[in-house]
Amino acid sequence: FITPVRVLRGWLTLCSDYGSAEIMDANHKRFALIVISLRKARGFVGIDIDWEYPADSTQASNMIVMLKEVRSQLDAYAAQHAPGYHFILSIAAPAGEVNYSVLRLADVGQVLDYVNLMAYDYAGSWSNASGHDANLYANPQNPNATPFNTDDAVKAYIKGGVPANKIVLGMPIYG
Incomplete structure (x- = not known):
């Protein structure tokens, strides 16, 4: 059985100001509404977001704000259209210390259903x-x-506050 989860991905560090407070404040609610429209149109049971990678503490904080907004919109949608249902929210997460050390891991562990470790x-x-x-x-x-x-x-994700049962190991099963 395969559960359809929409993956939103990109190498956002190529856009130097993507994670800036101004851009995020203006767009995180809009982004969350786009996520909901994708869910409505395609019937996904969740969303996996691939932000490679928040570059500093400001971007990491903005990522959490955005994830909380998406979670809020998913929950509001479920309350109205699928009472009792919980839509999945996850991220593709970095395995390199230089990248995961920037993340607010305790918040990541709290707001997400899964952390898909690359x-x-x-x-x-x-x-x-x-x-x-x-x-x-x-x-x-x-x-x-x-x-x-x-x-x-x-070990770093768990020590940082991500529950072990939320960590999903991504594997290279390509040839």
Whole structure:
């Protein structure tokens, strides 16, 4: 059984002011309403948002404001059109410390149903050294081959306040 969840994704850091307070204040309610219209039109049971990546504490705070607004709109829609139903809200979450250390993890854990940890693409053409694509642990004998690892990321999310039962491990099942 496959549950349809709409994924909204993008590499938003390419737009340098996307996460600014002015842009977010003006648009987070509008974005939430667009999410609801997608839900109505397509029948999705939830929304997964892929914001790669909040660059600083201001953008991380604005991300939480936006997620809370989406949650509020999903709940209001459910109350009116599907009483008792809970629409899923999740994010695609970074596994690299430089990115997840910026996030407000306790708030992420509170507002979301799931955190889909992107536990893949740890190495590639952008890397300075050959490495593993999705290693579970760091390799102390060859740290350049494992600059990221899933174990450290999961532990950091839990320590930061994300309940373990909300963490979903993304895997590289592409060829």
